[in-house]
Structures are given as structure tokens and as C-alpha cells.
Amino acid sequence: MxxxxxxxxxxxxxxxxxxxxxxxxxxxxxxxxxxxxxxxxxxxxxxxxxxxxxxxxxxxxxxxxxxxxxxxxxxxxxxxxxxxxxxxxxxxxxxxxxxxxxxxxxxxxxxxxxxxxxxxxxxxxxxxxxxxxxxxxxxxxxxxxxxxxxxxxxxxxxxxxxxxxxxxxxxxxxxxxxxxxxxxxxxxxxxxxxxxxxxxxxxxxxxxxxxxxxxxxxxxxxxxxxxxxxxxxxxxxxxxxxxxxxxxxxxxEEIVEKQVVSGVAYSRDEAKVTLYGVPDKPGSSAKIFSALARAGVNVDMIVQASSREASKANLVFTCTDRDSPFARETLEGLQAEVGYDRIEVIRDVSKISIIGVGMKSHTGVAEKMFTALSEKSINIDVIATSEIKISVLIAAPYTELAVRALHTAFGLDAD
Amino acid sequence: MxxxxxxxxxxxxxxxxxxxxxxxxxxxxxxxxxxxxxxxxxxxxxxxxxxxxxxxxxxxxxxxxxxxxxxxxxxxxxxxxxxxxxxxxxxxxxxxxxxxxxxxxxxxxxxxxxxxxxxxxxxxxxxxxxxxxxxxxxxxxxxxxxxxxxxxxxxxxxxxxxxxxxxxxxxxxxxxxxxxxxxxxxxxxxxxxxxxxxxxxxxxxxxxxxxxxxxxxxxxxxxxxxxxxxxxxxxxxxxxxxxxxxxxxxxxEEIVEKQVVSGVAYSRDEAKVTLYGVPDKPGSSAKIFSALARAGVNVDMIVQASSREASKANLVFTCTDRDSPFARETLEGLQAEVGYDRIEVIRDVSKISIIGVGMKSHTGVAEKMFTALSEKSINIDVIATSEIKISVLIAAPYTELAVRALHTAFGLDAD
Structure with missing residues (x-):
């Protein structure tokens, strides 16, 4: 039955x-x-x-x-x-x-x-x-x-x-x-x-x-x-x-022919937040991200890059564009306590991702992605990866161009 | 509380x-x-x-x-x-x-x-x-x-x-x-x-x-x-x-000042059905009204008046105008079995009622009602009474006239 x-x-x-x-x-x-x-x-x-x-x-x-x-x-x-x-x-x-x-x-x-x-x-x-x-x-x-x-x-x-x-x-x-x-x-x-x-x-x-x-x-x-x-x-x-x-x-397991990349996804509802000159001491990140969580801001990609100044670092993260005003407000309220230099919120960004279980067993996927984008002169702001996904943040006006370039590069175009 | x-x-x-x-x-x-x-x-x-x-x-x-x-x-x-x-x-x-x-x-x-x-x-x-x-x-x-x-x-x-x-x-x-x-x-x-x-x-x-x-x-x-x-x-x-x-x-019991008549109600959704020449023998009425009940026809007033012919009577009842086509259909199917002469359905009638608990202890209420109507030359077709209500069936064009006459006759008009 x-x-x-x-x-x-x-x-x-x-x-x-x-x-x-x-x-x-x-x-x-x-x-x-x-x-x-x-x-x-x-x-x-x-x-x-x-x-x-x-x-x-x-x-x-x-x-x-x-x-x-x-x-x-x-x-x-x-x-x-x-x-x-x-x-x-x-x-x-x-x-x-x-x-x-x-x-x-x-x-x-x-x-x-x-x-x-x-x-x-x-x-x-x-x-x-x-x-x-x-x-x-x-x-x-x-x-x-x-x-x-x-x-x-x-x-x-x-x-x-x-x-x-x-x-x-x-x-x-x-x-x-x-x-x-x-x-x-x-x-x-x-x-x-x-x-x-x-x-x-x-x-x-x-x-x-x-x-x-x-x-x-x-x-x-x-x-x-x-x-x-x-x-x-x-x-x-x-x-x-x-x-x-x-x-x-x-x-x-039920998919016999595994694609390296199965699809290309994009999201325009993104914002990039940069905190410049965050003191490089234990507990700073914890303070920042727990305050954002309390404010209901859903943080996605996080990258920390060292600054030229020895004792300070720049902290970059992304959240939805809708959440970005709350993120700014929350972090401005935290400036004295954390002691960072300044905050920058860029709202005109998109996230482009390639997705495929085949990535687990294939190398060179990231290189291929970055090459395809650079051939179209698209600058990559932030990169984040998981086992079956690579995401990049780019300037929003390049969204369609990037999606098309990656769709072709990974052999997804219909005949 | x-x-x-x-x-x-x-x-x-x-x-x-x-x-x-x-x-x-x-x-x-x-x-x-x-x-x-x-x-x-x-x-x-x-x-x-x-x-x-x-x-x-x-x-x-x-x-x-x-x-x-x-x-x-x-x-x-x-x-x-x-x-x-x-x-x-x-x-x-x-x-x-x-x-x-x-x-x-x-x-x-x-x-x-x-x-x-x-x-x-x-x-x-x-x-x-x-x-x-x-x-x-x-x-x-x-x-x-x-x-x-x-x-x-x-x-x-x-x-x-x-x-x-x-x-x-x-x-x-x-x-x-x-x-x-x-x-x-x-x-x-x-x-x-x-x-x-x-x-x-x-x-x-x-x-x-x-x-x-x-x-x-x-x-x-x-x-x-x-x-x-x-x-x-x-x-x-x-x-x-x-x-x-x-x-x-x-x-x-909670009403100290009881009115003889509390209100005058009317209903235009009425029809009067007359069966002429119903054989005056036991079981005729039972056959007729159980057939109507099975057909879902809600019968209201019922009057049986003897005919000039000795062995036959005329049967009058009312139902809603909406039900009257079903009543006709049902009764036409019963003509052979019951043996009545002919059926008449008049759809252009209204029911006018006076209502009041005071009627229980007052006499002369019906006379007053009939007099008020006759003064306006309104003919009464059918009469039905209960302990606290008297209803009459009249030709529909007289509805407003009858309601006004009764409202005045029973002292209900506002000053």
C-alpha cells in the first residue's frame, strides 16, 4: 500500500x-x-x-x-x-x-x-x-x-x-x-x-x-x-x-553521476561590515558577536585580517542588508568598550556561491571560480567556503555577470 | 466577581x-x-x-x-x-x-x-x-x-x-x-x-x-x-x-408593567395553499401533511373548512413562499391517492401578527384586531392564534396599512 x-x-x-x-x-x-x-x-x-x-x-x-x-x-x-x-x-x-x-x-x-x-x-x-x-x-x-x-x-x-x-x-x-x-x-x-x-x-x-x-x-x-x-x-x-x-x-548516495558543481546561487540582500583597528586581544570577537546575536543580527561570513599596525586587526563580516542598520547601531554602542577605530558598512554587495557535493573529492574548484571571475574583472571582497560550497562577496552591479560566468565555467549551460 | x-x-x-x-x-x-x-x-x-x-x-x-x-x-x-x-x-x-x-x-x-x-x-x-x-x-x-x-x-x-x-x-x-x-x-x-x-x-x-x-x-x-x-x-x-x-x-416575571400587546410583526414570505374538495374521511390530513414534511415543506397555519358538498371539505394551510412550489409538486403527486378536486396556491399574501403576554389575561384582543383591520377594509384570509399571539393572513399589498393600523389600535405609537 x-x-x-x-x-x-x-x-x-x-x-x-x-x-x-x-x-x-x-x-x-x-x-x-x-x-x-x-x-x-x-x-x-x-x-x-x-x-x-x-x-x-x-x-x-x-x-x-x-x-x-x-x-x-x-x-x-x-x-x-x-x-x-x-x-x-x-x-x-x-x-x-x-x-x-x-x-x-x-x-x-x-x-x-x-x-x-x-x-x-x-x-x-x-x-x-x-x-x-x-x-x-x-x-x-x-x-x-x-x-x-x-x-x-x-x-x-x-x-x-x-x-x-x-x-x-x-x-x-x-x-x-x-x-x-x-x-x-x-x-x-x-x-x-x-x-x-x-x-x-x-x-x-x-x-x-x-x-x-x-x-x-x-x-x-x-x-x-x-x-x-x-x-x-x-x-x-x-x-x-x-x-x-x-x-x-x-x-x-542515490545520485550516481555526481557533478562537481551542481548550481550557482546568488543573494543580493547582503551587507558588508568592517571594523577597523580592533585591538588584538582575547575577548574582543566574543564581545562583538554576542552583542550582534542579542540584537538579532544574523552574521554570515566572518573574516579577520591583520592590520599594518601590529596590535590591531580589521574584522570583516556580512549580514543581511535588512539587518545592517541594527548591526551598525549595536557596534557603535560598543565602540568605547571594544576600542576599535571606526566602522564601515557597505550595503551594495552580493554573495555568489557555487554548490556541489563533488567538491569534496575534487581539487581546483576554487581556483577555477576565482579565475572565471577575474577574467571578467570582478573583484572579490570576501571568501567563505564549506565542504560543498564556495561563496564570494562582490559589488552588487556585477551579480548577473558573475553568475553567468560561473554557470558557463562549470559546464552547467544547457546545450 | x-x-x-x-x-x-x-x-x-x-x-x-x-x-x-x-x-x-x-x-x-x-x-x-x-x-x-x-x-x-x-x-x-x-x-x-x-x-x-x-x-x-x-x-x-x-x-x-x-x-x-x-x-x-x-x-x-x-x-x-x-x-x-x-x-x-x-x-x-x-x-x-x-x-x-x-x-x-x-x-x-x-x-x-x-x-x-x-x-x-x-x-x-x-x-x-x-x-x-x-x-x-x-x-x-x-x-x-x-x-x-x-x-x-x-x-x-x-x-x-x-x-x-x-x-x-x-x-x-x-x-x-x-x-x-x-x-x-x-x-x-x-x-x-x-x-x-x-x-x-x-x-x-x-x-x-x-x-x-x-x-x-x-x-x-x-x-x-x-x-x-x-x-x-x-x-x-x-x-x-x-x-x-x-x-x-x-x-x-421580571416585567412589572405587562403590555396587552407588545409588538406587531409581519412576514411577507408567505403562501396560501388551498386543497378544494378533500374527501372527508379519516387519514386524508395525515397523508397530506406527512408527505409535505418528507418534502421539507414547513407548514405554518392550518384551517379546515367544510365545503357545501356534504362529503368533502376544503383544506387551507400556509407555508413559506419559497417552499410553495415544492408543496404544489408534492400535493399534485398525491391527487389520485387523496382524491381532492383541485389545488390553488396564492403567493401574494402576508402574515400579520400581534404579540403580547398580556393577552393571556385580557379578553377582547382578537375583536379589537379584527375591527382595526376591517375599518381599513382589509380582508382576513386565515386566522391562527396561540396564547400570546394572533396571526392573520391578508393580501400582501395591504401589509404596511395593516401594520400601521394595528400599531395605532394597540396604543404602541410613540408620542
């Missing part, structure tokens, strides 16, 4: 016509004997509308601790509506179906309203319902705390709901239907020769997702990796018979 | 400005030390929008048994949104507040989706929450079945939610805030001299409500009567300091 999980995002259920289309996709798969849970997002635009209402009711000065739990109550209603509508659309086609809300599934989360993390399922009758041939239409994005309050999982949280349900059901595959037909080697809007990737490892997908390839929520990939759930990215915007195989996100 | 229940209907929470206004009303009462549960409807227009979506998803041919449960899931989301928004609007004003959904309250109903009846409360922490000074903002109109499915209570069901919560909390009063400032002696659009009633008994209110004075849902009045909950009808559309005392719906 093959259990599968399908997930449809906001644009895939954007109006009654799109919901009817989803019902047809589900019906075609039900006809093949699949036992399904179908996770749905809110109709596109609904979540933004609900957020605007919640913001309007709360005003600007309400602290998050008094906002997030009721925000969740308001916003979770969007997925509830879609779940009911799809259940009706399936019944209209003669299928057995019912909706499931987060609290009905007992999809338990922590208390971090607005960005809750799934803690697990309590016992629910979902598996029995599915096995009996009833299609479970699950409201994504939502869960419930131990004290029965509604939570939501953060933007893109329906992906995570889908993977969690797939893990709980021991599903063979979790199909994420969206408005693109898979994960691409890079952004096709920048590189028309970008190719759809057939298979990509969880690790690579994590790097892609966290770097701005917004096909899957990062946490959904983590969860899939931890539970070994194969995730497939598919388009719901194709005619029957014209389906693409999509992109399978799976464990590295 | 005085517990009170407040309820705000759809127009009272129609947009963020109206919700802010409700928050001000609640805040003013909280400042006086009241411990409150506030029941809210969906923002006006939302329920209709959600119903249209559910209808669109289900199509026209889905039987109600496959529709109503998911309809409830979709439609209940409207009250959920308002509950979250009002909780936020109250917190913005420095008050402690939280939202409660039907399933969180464990407001148990039967399985009659779309028109469920409240069976009672399971134990919930609502009373403790209120007594601790936290305002409970309750999503009206919704409940939950024993097997944890969402139900709704039918149109106007938030009134019933409010009375049920008031009964469960032993609240001193259940204040129904709406867009009118009370219950009137008749429809002020027809009689400008209509007066707001200060106190009205549950029994009278039931007759008024079931006769089309749409201020309160009939079932909410029944529930209030059964549990002895005083209900007050108030306007949320007044400026602070200009509040009207509204209308108190309470037990007859």
Missing part, C-alpha cells in the same frame, strides 16, 4: 480554477491506487491580506510577544479555507476526501508563534483514514502547541508540513507541486541557459535554499534529510501528458 | 475601524471591573464570500451529506479571523486578551453540519482565564463534534454561541451588540412611530424572532429562556456617552 504526500503552494491553489486543476491531478493519481495526503497552502494573496489585517489591528507598537500568537490564529485561517475547498473539489469528482487542520492532526509544535518548529505528531487517525482510501487534505503551515494554541511555521511552512506528514506516514515520496518545474542550476531569469536538475542531494538543496533559491523552505529540506524523505519538485502548471519529471531531492 | 458576555455581529466588526470601536467599548467595560467573554461574528461580507467559494468548489450536484462538513471548515474561518483581530486590538489598548476557537472551548455540538445544535461544554479553562482578568474573545458560530470535526450553528449562530457561553459562565447578562439599538414594537421602516421596547419576555421575543424581526436568532432566545440568561440588545453604532439602554429580553 503505497502512501504518498503531495503539496500544492499558493499559486497552485490561487483560485477555484486552479483548485479544480489540483483536484484533477490528485484524481489522476488516486486512479493509480496511491494513498494520499495532500498538503495545501493558502490561496495566493490571502496570507498577505490576513497579515495586513493583523498588523492593522495590532498597530505598530505592540511587542512581538503580544502579537505572534494571535497573528497565528488570523493567518492560519487561509490554509483552513483551501483545505475545505479542495476536499469539496475532490468529492465533486467522486473521490473520498476530508480536510485536516493542524490541531486535528495533532501536529505538535513548540511555542515559537509565527515561526514554530514541529515537535512531532501525537497519535491521530490520519494513517487509518488514508489507508481506507480517503484522501487527506491537510491545511499546511499550521500546528498546535501542547496547550492547544494555534501556531504557524513561518513563510514557506507548508513545505515543512508536507515533509513532516510524509515522514510520519512513511511516505514513498513527498511531491512539492509549485509554479516551476524543478530546481534549476541557477536563476533562469539571469541565465536563460539554466538547466533543470534531475537529482540533487539534500545538502546541496539546503545550500541552494538558504542562498535564495526559494523553491523549498530550508527547514523542509533539513527535515527531509533527517528522516530520509525523498522530495520531488514538480509543476502544477502543466497539461496532462506534458508533465516534467521535476527535480528529486534525495540522499547523496 | 461579575462575569458578563458581549456579542458583536458582522456589521459591528465589519472593518478595522469597526473592530477598533468594539475594542473601545470592551475596554470601557473592562475599566469598570467586568470579567468578560466577547463573542464575535465574521466581518460582514466574509461569510457570503466564503460560502460562494465553497459552492464554487463543490459544484451544483454534490449532495448536502458530502458538502456540509467541509462547508463548515471553510466558513468557520471567518469568525476565527475576527477573534484574532479583536484580541490584538484589545492588547493594543493594554488589556489582557486571547482568542478562543470552538474546538479550544470544546463547545460540543451534534453532527448536523451547517446547522448544528450545541450539546454543551466539555471542561475548558475559559472560566479560569476570564476570572484571571483576561478577556476571552470567542469565535462565534462554530463548535466541534465528538470526533473533532468543525461545525457551524447556522445563520445568526453567533447569538446562540453567546447565550451558550453566558449560560456556561453563569454570566449576569448577555449583551448582543448589533446595528440597531434594541427591539422595536414593529419595523420602524414601516411605522416611523415605532418605539424601542425596554423589556420583553423570552416568549414574546421568540414569536417576534420567528416572525421575521431578525434581531436575534430564534434558537438563541430558546437557549436563553431555558437557562434563564438575561439578554440585552444594544447598538455598537453609538458614540460614548450616547448609549441607549437597549432592550432587555428576560422572564415574564
Amino acid at each position: 503505497a502512501r504518498t504526500v503531495l503539496k500544492f503552494g499558493g499559486t497552485s491553489v490561487g483560485d477555484l480554477d486552479r483548485i479544480a486543476n489540483v483536484a484533477e491531478i490528485v484524481a489522476a493519481r488516486a486512479a493509480k491506487g496511491e494513498k494520499m495526503a495532500v498538503i495545501v497552502s493558502a490561496m495566493s494573496g490571502e496570507t498577505n491580506k490576513l497579515v495586513a489585517l493583523a498588523d492593522g489591528a495590532a498597530g505598530k507598537d505592540l511587542p512581538r510577544s503580544l502579537y505572534d500568537d494571535e497573528y497565528d490564529v488570523v493567518v492560519a485561517s487561509g490554509e483552513q479555507v483551501t483545505a475545505g475547498l479542495l476536499a469539496l473539489a475532490l468529492r465533486r469528482r467522486g473521490l473520498k476526501a476530508r480536510s485536516w487542520l493542524g490541531w486535528q492532526l495533532r501536529l505538535k509544535t513548540d511555542n515559537s508563534h509565527g515561526r514554530a518548529r514541529i515537535m512531532g505528531f501525537d497519535d491521530s487517525s490520519l494513517p487509518d483514514s488514508i489507508d481506507s482510501g480517503e484522501i487527506a487534505v491537510v491545511a499546511g503551515f499550521q500546528g498546535v502547541t501542547d496547550d492547544f494554541r494555534v501556531t504557524t511555521l513561518g513563510r514557506g511552512g507548508s513545505d515543512t508540513s508536507a515533509v513532516a506528514v510524509a515522514a510520519a506516514l512513511g511516505a514513498q515520496v513527498c511531491d512539492i507541486y509549485t509554479d516551476v518545474d524543478g530546481v534549476y542550476t541557477t536563476d533562469p531569469r539571469i541565465v536563460p541557459k539554466a538547466r533543470r536538475i534531475d537529482k540533487i542531494s539534500y545538502e546541496e538543496m539546503l545550500e541552494m535554499a538558504s542562498l535564495g533559491a526559494k523553491v523549498l523552505q530550508t527547514r523542509s529540506v533539513e527535515l527531509a534529510m533527517n528522516h530520509g524523505v525523498p522530495v520531488r519538485v514538480l509543476s502544477s502548471f502543466v497539461k496532462p501528458g506534458e508533465e516534467s519529471p521535476g527535480t528529486l531531492v534525495c540522499s547523496e | 461579575a462575569r458578563t458576555v458581549l456579542k458583536f455581529g458582522g456589521t459591528s466588526v465589519g472593518d478595522l475601524d469597526r473592530i477598533a470601536n468594539v475594542a473601545e467599548i470592551v475596554a470601557a467595560r473592562a475599566a469598570k471591573g467586568e470579567k468578560m467573554a466577547v463573542i464575535v461574528s465574521a466581518m460582514s461580507g466574509e461569510t457570503n464570500k466564503l460560502v460562494a467559494l465553497a459552492d464554487g468548489a463543490a459544484g451544483k450536484d454534490l449532495p448536502r451529506s458530502l458538502y456540509d462538513d467541509e462547508y463548515d471548515v471553510v466558513v468557520a474561518s471567518g469568525e476565527q479571523v475576527t477573534a484574532g483581530l479583536l484580541a490584538l486590538a484589545l492588547r493594543r489598548r493594554g488589556l489582557k486578551a486571547r482568542s478562543w476557537l470552538g474546538w479550544q472551548l470544546r463547545l460540543k455540538t451534534d453532527n448536523s453540519h451547517g446547522r448544528a445544535r450545541i450539546m454543551g461544554f466539555d471542561d475548558s479553562s475559559l472560566p479560569d482565564s476570564i476570572d484571571s482578568g483576561e478577556i476571552a474573545v470567542v469565535a462565534g458560530f462554530q463548535g466541534v463534534t465528538d470526533d473533532f470535526r468543525v461545525t457551524t450553528l447556522g445563520r445568526g449562530g453567533s447569538d446562540t454561541s453567546a447565550v451558550a457561553v453566558a449560560a456556561a459562565l453563569g454570566a449576569q447578562v448577555c449583551d448582543i451588540y448589533t446595528d440597531v439599538d434594541g427591539v422595536y414594537t414593529t419595523d420602524p421602516r414601516i411605522v416611523p412611530k415605532a418605539r424601542r421596547i425596554d423589556k420583553i419576555s423570552y416568549e414574546e421575543m421568540l414569536e417576534m424572532a420567528s416572525l421575521g424581526a431578525k434581531v436575534l436568532q430564534t434558537r438563541s432566545v430558546e437557549l436563553a429562556m431555558n437557562h434563564g440568561v438575561p439578554v440585552r440588545v444594544l447598538s455598537s453604532f453609538v458614540k460614548p456617552g450616547e448609549e441607549s439602554p437597549g432592550t432587555l429580553v428576560c422572564s415574564e
Whole structure:
């Protein structure tokens, strides 16, 4: 008895016509004997509308601790509506179906309203319902705390709901239907020769997702990796018979032909902060980065370079552009205590990354990257590396040029 | 520790400005030390929008048994949104507040989706929450079945939610805030001299409500009567300091000055059905009315008058105009079996009623009614009476004239 999980995002259920289309996709798969849970997002635009209402009711000065739990109550209603509508659309086609809300599934989360993390399922009758041939239409994005309050999982949280349900059901595959037909080697809007990737490892997908390839929520990939759930990215915007195989996100072992570099990602939401003349004594860095953490600034790359002055060093780090004013404010408040000379914040920068599990066993990848960039006269500001990723910070106007150069250099261009 | 229940209907929470206004009303009462549960409807227009979506998803041919449960899931989301928004609007004003959904309250109903009846409360922490000074903002109109499915209570069901919560909390009063400032002696659009009633008994209110004075849902009045909950009808559309005392719906014993007639009600949605020449033998009526009941036709007044022919009688009854085509169809199918001569359906009729607990102890009320109508040359088609009500069926064009004549005749006109 093959259990599968399908997930449809906001644009895939954007109006009654799109919901009817989803019902047809589900019906075609039900006809093949699949036992399904179908996770749905809110109709596109609904979540933004609900957020605007919640913001309007709360005003600007309400602290998050008094906002997030009721925000969740308001916003979770969007997925509830879609779940009911799809259940009706399936019944209209003669299928057995019912909706499931987060609290009905007992999809338990922590208390971090607005960005809750799934803690697990309590016992629910979902598996029995599915096995009996009833299609479970699950409201994504939502869960419930131990004290029965509604939570939501953060933007893109329906992906995570889908993977969690797939893990709980021991599903063979979790199909994420969206408005693109898979994960691409890079952004096709920048590189028309970008190719759809057939298979990509969880690790690579994590790097892609966290770097701005917004096909899957990062946490959904983590969860899939931890539970070994194969995730497939598919388009719901194709005619029957014209389906693409999509992109399978799976464990590295299942990928026979490993690419050295699988994709090129970029992020424009970056800022580079330099502290000049930080006294070279123990504890300076700890002071700086713990203050930034307290201020909620998410620090990414960190480089420390020695200064010409013997006793002082320059400290460089990156954070999101959005966080950079808070970073500046925090560090200015720390100047007397730490004793650095001056601070510089450059906001017009981009991060370009190449990602590939093949890097682990190949040398010369970094050199090839730097050469490709230097051939286009692109200056590299900061470099950071991991086992399967090399990232560089460059001036933002060079973003497209750099992405195209690297896509070609690593043989990713479509024929 | 005085517990009170407040309820705000759809127009009272129609947009963020109206919700802010409700928050001000609640805040003013909280400042006086009241411990409150506030029941809210969906923002006006939302329920209709959600119903249209559910209808669109289900199509026209889905039987109600496959529709109503998911309809409830979709439609209940409207009250959920308002509950979250009002909780936020109250917190913005420095008050402690939280939202409660039907399933969180464990407001148990039967399985009659779309028109469920409240069976009672399971134990919930609502009373403790209120007594601790936290305002409970309750999503009206919704409940939950024993097997944890969402139900709704039918149109106007938030009134019933409010009375049920008031009964469960032993609240001193259940204040129904709406867009009118009370219950009137008749429809002020027809009689400008209509007066707001200060106190009205549950029994009278039931007759008024079931006769089309749409201020309160009939079932909410029944529930209030059964549990002895005083209900007050108030306007949320007044400026602070200009509040009207509204209308108190309470037990007859609490009304010292009993009016012979408290109000004049009318209903235009009526049809008169006459079966001519029904054989005067046992079982004819039983056959006719059980067939009508099976067809879902709600029969109201019934009169049987003997015909000139000895062995046959004419049977007259009324039903809603909307039901009258089904009544005709049902009865035409029964003609051979019952053996009546012909059927006549007159759809252009109105029912006019006078209501008052004082009738129980006063004679001459009917005569006064018939005289007032005959003075205006209004012909009476059918008469029906109960202990506290006399209803007559008349030709629809005379509706306003009849209502005005009776309002004056029974001394109800304002000075």
C-alpha cells in the first residue's frame, strides 16, 4: 500500500480554477491506487491580506510577544479555507476526501508563534483514514502547541508540513507541486541557459535554499534529510501528458553521476561590515558577536585580517542588508568598550556561491571560480567556503555577470 | 466577581475601524471591573464570500451529506479571523486578551453540519482565564463534534454561541451588540412611530424572532429562556456617552408593567395553499401533511373548512413562499391517492401578527384586531392564534396599512 504526500503552494491553489486543476491531478493519481495526503497552502494573496489585517489591528507598537500568537490564529485561517475547498473539489469528482487542520492532526509544535518548529505528531487517525482510501487534505503551515494554541511555521511552512506528514506516514515520496518545474542550476531569469536538475542531494538543496533559491523552505529540506524523505519538485502548471519529471531531492548516495558543481546561487540582500583597528586581544570577537546575536543580527561570513599596525586587526563580516542598520547601531554602542577605530558598512554587495557535493573529492574548484571571475574583472571582497560550497562577496552591479560566468565555467549551460 | 458576555455581529466588526470601536467599548467595560467573554461574528461580507467559494468548489450536484462538513471548515474561518483581530486590538489598548476557537472551548455540538445544535461544554479553562482578568474573545458560530470535526450553528449562530457561553459562565447578562439599538414594537421602516421596547419576555421575543424581526436568532432566545440568561440588545453604532439602554429580553416575571400587546410583526414570505374538495374521511390530513414534511415543506397555519358538498371539505394551510412550489409538486403527486378536486396556491399574501403576554389575561384582543383591520377594509384570509399571539393572513399589498393600523389600535405609537 503505497502512501504518498503531495503539496500544492499558493499559486497552485490561487483560485477555484486552479483548485479544480489540483483536484484533477490528485484524481489522476488516486486512479493509480496511491494513498494520499495532500498538503495545501493558502490561496495566493490571502496570507498577505490576513497579515495586513493583523498588523492593522495590532498597530505598530505592540511587542512581538503580544502579537505572534494571535497573528497565528488570523493567518492560519487561509490554509483552513483551501483545505475545505479542495476536499469539496475532490468529492465533486467522486473521490473520498476530508480536510485536516493542524490541531486535528495533532501536529505538535513548540511555542515559537509565527515561526514554530514541529515537535512531532501525537497519535491521530490520519494513517487509518488514508489507508481506507480517503484522501487527506491537510491545511499546511499550521500546528498546535501542547496547550492547544494555534501556531504557524513561518513563510514557506507548508513545505515543512508536507515533509513532516510524509515522514510520519512513511511516505514513498513527498511531491512539492509549485509554479516551476524543478530546481534549476541557477536563476533562469539571469541565465536563460539554466538547466533543470534531475537529482540533487539534500545538502546541496539546503545550500541552494538558504542562498535564495526559494523553491523549498530550508527547514523542509533539513527535515527531509533527517528522516530520509525523498522530495520531488514538480509543476502544477502543466497539461496532462506534458508533465516534467521535476527535480528529486534525495540522499547523496542515490545520485550516481555526481557533478562537481551542481548550481550557482546568488543573494543580493547582503551587507558588508568592517571594523577597523580592533585591538588584538582575547575577548574582543566574543564581545562583538554576542552583542550582534542579542540584537538579532544574523552574521554570515566572518573574516579577520591583520592590520599594518601590529596590535590591531580589521574584522570583516556580512549580514543581511535588512539587518545592517541594527548591526551598525549595536557596534557603535560598543565602540568605547571594544576600542576599535571606526566602522564601515557597505550595503551594495552580493554573495555568489557555487554548490556541489563533488567538491569534496575534487581539487581546483576554487581556483577555477576565482579565475572565471577575474577574467571578467570582478573583484572579490570576501571568501567563505564549506565542504560543498564556495561563496564570494562582490559589488552588487556585477551579480548577473558573475553568475553567468560561473554557470558557463562549470559546464552547467544547457546545450 | 461579575462575569458578563458581549456579542458583536458582522456589521459591528465589519472593518478595522469597526473592530477598533468594539475594542473601545470592551475596554470601557473592562475599566469598570467586568470579567468578560466577547463573542464575535465574521466581518460582514466574509461569510457570503466564503460560502460562494465553497459552492464554487463543490459544484451544483454534490449532495448536502458530502458538502456540509467541509462547508463548515471553510466558513468557520471567518469568525476565527475576527477573534484574532479583536484580541490584538484589545492588547493594543493594554488589556489582557486571547482568542478562543470552538474546538479550544470544546463547545460540543451534534453532527448536523451547517446547522448544528450545541450539546454543551466539555471542561475548558475559559472560566479560569476570564476570572484571571483576561478577556476571552470567542469565535462565534462554530463548535466541534465528538470526533473533532468543525461545525457551524447556522445563520445568526453567533447569538446562540453567546447565550451558550453566558449560560456556561453563569454570566449576569448577555449583551448582543448589533446595528440597531434594541427591539422595536414593529419595523420602524414601516411605522416611523415605532418605539424601542425596554423589556420583553423570552416568549414574546421568540414569536417576534420567528416572525421575521431578525434581531436575534430564534434558537438563541430558546437557549436563553431555558437557562434563564438575561439578554440585552444594544447598538455598537453609538458614540460614548450616547448609549441607549437597549432592550432587555428576560422572564415574564421580571416585567412589572405587562403590555396587552407588545409588538406587531409581519412576514411577507408567505403562501396560501388551498386543497378544494378533500374527501372527508379519516387519514386524508395525515397523508397530506406527512408527505409535505418528507418534502421539507414547513407548514405554518392550518384551517379546515367544510365545503357545501356534504362529503368533502376544503383544506387551507400556509407555508413559506419559497417552499410553495415544492408543496404544489408534492400535493399534485398525491391527487389520485387523496382524491381532492383541485389545488390553488396564492403567493401574494402576508402574515400579520400581534404579540403580547398580556393577552393571556385580557379578553377582547382578537375583536379589537379584527375591527382595526376591517375599518381599513382589509380582508382576513386565515386566522391562527396561540396564547400570546394572533396571526392573520391578508393580501400582501395591504401589509404596511395593516401594520400601521394595528400599531395605532394597540396604543404602541410613540408620542
